[in-house]
Amino acid sequence: MIRLSSVSKRYAGGQEALRNVSIEISKGEFLLLTGHSGAGKSTLLKIMAAIERPSAGQIWVGGQNLAGLRAAAIPYLRRNLGLVFQDHKLLFDRSVYDNVALPLRITAFETRDISRRVRAALDRVGLLGRERANPVALSGGEQQRVCIARAIVHRPAIVLADEPTANLDDAYAREIVTLFQALHQVGVTLLVSTHSAAFFDDVSPRVVELQNGALVS
Amino acid sequence: MxxxxxxxxxxxxxxxxxxxxxxxxxxxxxxxxxxxxxxxxxxxxxxxxxxxxxxxGTTEPQLTLFLDTAATQADTDAIRQRLKESPDVQGFEFVPKDKALAQLQSSSGLADVREELGENPLPDAFIVSGRATRATALEKLRDETAKWPHVELAQLDSVWARxxxxxxxxxxxxxxxxxxxxxxxxxxxxxxxxxxxxxxxxxxxxxxxxxxxxxxxxxxxxxxxxxxxxxxxxxxxxxxxxxxxxxxxxxxxxxxxxxxxxxxxxxxxxxxxxxxxxxxxxxxxxxxxxxxxxxxxxxxxx
Incomplete structure (x- = not known):
């Protein structure tokens, strides 16, 4: 489903974020990406979503080679992905409902389909009752759940989550882990980065660790 | 779609x-x-x-045809007829030399000129307004009428229009x-x-x-x-x-x-x-x- 072959990323300042990373993730797999902060986890996820381009190496996502991807083709790649951000990236000028509806609106869904799907996604993360609320009024854990709802509302085959449990209390973090577990059970390919792998012990995913931009096996 | x-x-x-x-x-x-x-x-x-x-506008450009002094009444009538038949001419006015002189005398205050000159030096004239108001079209009409017999001079006051x-x-x-x-x-x-x-x-x-x-x-x-x-x-x-x-x-x-x-x-x-x-x-x-x-x-x- 996702394949990275000798991927390196060097930033303009000379800092090497990734060194010769090769990973293969098969369909339906739950892969946990661990490592201390600054090890390159975020960079790896950004490269998979074509938010950043690698300095060297090849990446295939869903059979598509990202190396030769034109800027105009990137949106269509991202529509097959669900992205969960550490800082949620919710829009505080609109309701929870409208935040979750965003991925459907950009692909011109019919209004009634949008309503049905948004409610299904909010139900899945346990926030059906809060659809009219403004995300700013929600707790950190709830905001993260809204972010997950937005990532799965268009039913992507792949979900990439960058530190979804960071800045959350243990209880909230466990709720999020349970959510990912449920997604895994319905066959979604999952790649989650975290620096606290202990939360995911019950799920027993495959774990790869990054250290200073390189994989340690 | x-x-x-x-x-x-x-x-x-x-x-x-x-x-x-x-x-x-x-x-x-x-x-x-x-x-x-x-x-x-x-x-x-x-x-x-x-x-x-x-x-x-009422002040459309005009073409003035001055006839030579040899022109007889018959010649004048012939020109009058040709102007009537020309498709480019909208209207015209005949100004006989006596009337022109009278106008000159009354407008310029040169009442004594007649006596000094002895005879009327002014020619008969036609004042013609063209159907087209574009200056170039009027010029065509001027060149044409200038060739008519007994037309001494065809003068177009087109400068201002241009x-x-x-x-x-x-x-x-x-x-x-x-x-x-x-x-x-x-x-x-x-x-x-x-x-x-x-x-x-x-x-x-x-x-x-x-x-x-x-x-x-x-x-x-x-x-x-x-x-x-x-x-x-x-x-x-x-x-x-x-x-x-x-x-x-x-x-x-x-x-x-x-x-x-x-x-x-x-x-x-x-x-x-x-x-x-x-x-x-x-x-x-x-x-x-x-x-x-x-x-x-x-x-x-x-």
Whole structure:
């Protein structure tokens, strides 16, 4: 489903974020990406979503080679992905409902389909009752759940989550882990980065660790 | 196709709601655009009216045929007949030499000239007005009539008509230049407005791109906003020019009714209003496009 072959990323300042990373993730797999902060986890996820381009190496996502991807083709790649951000990236000028509806609106869904799907996604993360609320009024854990709802509302085959449990209390973090577990059970390919792998012990995913931009096996 | 249409409608509605949300800013922009547009549009209307007045004016250019002194009554009648038959001639007046002399005496106060000269030195003359008012057409008529027998001299008082035509041409070039300069200003005003809007919606644009919005999806409501603003500006300038014209009409009331058939100044025709609106919409669209595109380029991965 996702394949990275000798991927390196060097930033303009000379800092090497990734060194010769090769990973293969098969369909339906739950892969946990661990490592201390600054090890390159975020960079790896950004490269998979074509938010950043690698300095060297090849990446295939869903059979598509990202190396030769034109800027105009990137949106269509991202529509097959669900992205969960550490800082949620919710829009505080609109309701929870409208935040979750965003991925459907950009692909011109019919209004009634949008309503049905948004409610299904909010139900899945346990926030059906809060659809009219403004995300700013929600707790950190709830905001993260809204972010997950937005990532799965268009039913992507792949979900990439960058530190979804960071800045959350243990209880909230466990709720999020349970959510990912449920997604895994319905066959979604999952790649989650975290620096606290202990939360995911019950799920027993495959774990790869990054250290200073390189994989340690 | 239906999805495409729905996206257009949604983007248009979004643009409308953006105008409603930033009503004061939008209104001020419309005023700026409207005033900028009404300069070239107003000048255009004035020039149109001036050239209209010339074309049907009472002081149309005239051709004077001076006959030689040998011309007899029969020769004069022959010329009269030819003028009547010529398709280029609208009307003419015969001025016999005695009448010309009388006019000269009464208008210049040279009452004693007759006595001193002994005999009338003035020739018989025809004053001809042509059907065409363009100077070149009258010149053709002059060259033709000059060859007629007993026509000593065919003189065209076309200098002023040419000067006016040249003046109007210069004026039209000036209007075109002004229109281009202010068109650029319209693009710049829209560019800036959209840039400010983008700053206010930076997060929304960033998130939309992250979850797979195409550039054209993000651009579309801004484009409609720019175009709408241009159209409203054009409408405002139309109103402004119409108002100015109405005031001018009241001021010049008598003079205008003496010069034009309808007694009214000519405003913009429907087609002209439409084209001003279309051009303003296009320029607004362009300003928005440049603004959004330059912002989006910065969001692409490098």
């Amino acid at each position: 239906r999805a495409w249409l729905r996206e257009q409608v949604l983007a248009f509605l979004d643009a409308l709601s953006r105008i409603r949300r930033q009503f004061l800013t939008a209104i001020l922009n419309v005023l700026v655009i409207g005033v900028a547009l009404s300069l070239p549009v107003g000048l255009y209307v004035v020039l149109n009216n001036v050239s209209g007045l010339i074309q049907r 000067q006016l035509e040249a003046g109007i041409r210069v004026g039209k070039a000036f209007v075109a230049m002004l229109a281009i300069v202010l068109g650029v200003a319209l693009v710049a005003v829209t560019f800036n407005t959209i840039r400010l809007q983008i700053l206010g919606r930076r997060e929304e644009i960033e998130v939309s791109k992250l979850i797979g919005a195409t550039n054209s999806f993000i651009r579309r409501p801004f484009l409609y906003f720019g175009a709408l603003q241009g159209v409203l500006g054009a409408l405002f300038s139309w109103g402004l020019v119409s108002l100015a014209l109405a005031l001018l009409e009241r001021q010049l009331g008598v003079a205008i009714s003496a010069l034009s058939d309808s007694g009214q100044l000519r405003g913009l025709s429907g087609a002209e209003v439409l084209s001003v609106g279309a051009v303003a919409a296009g320029l607004g669209w362009m300003g928005a496009w440049i603004s959004v595109s330059s912002h989006l380029r910065r969001l692409d991965p490098d």
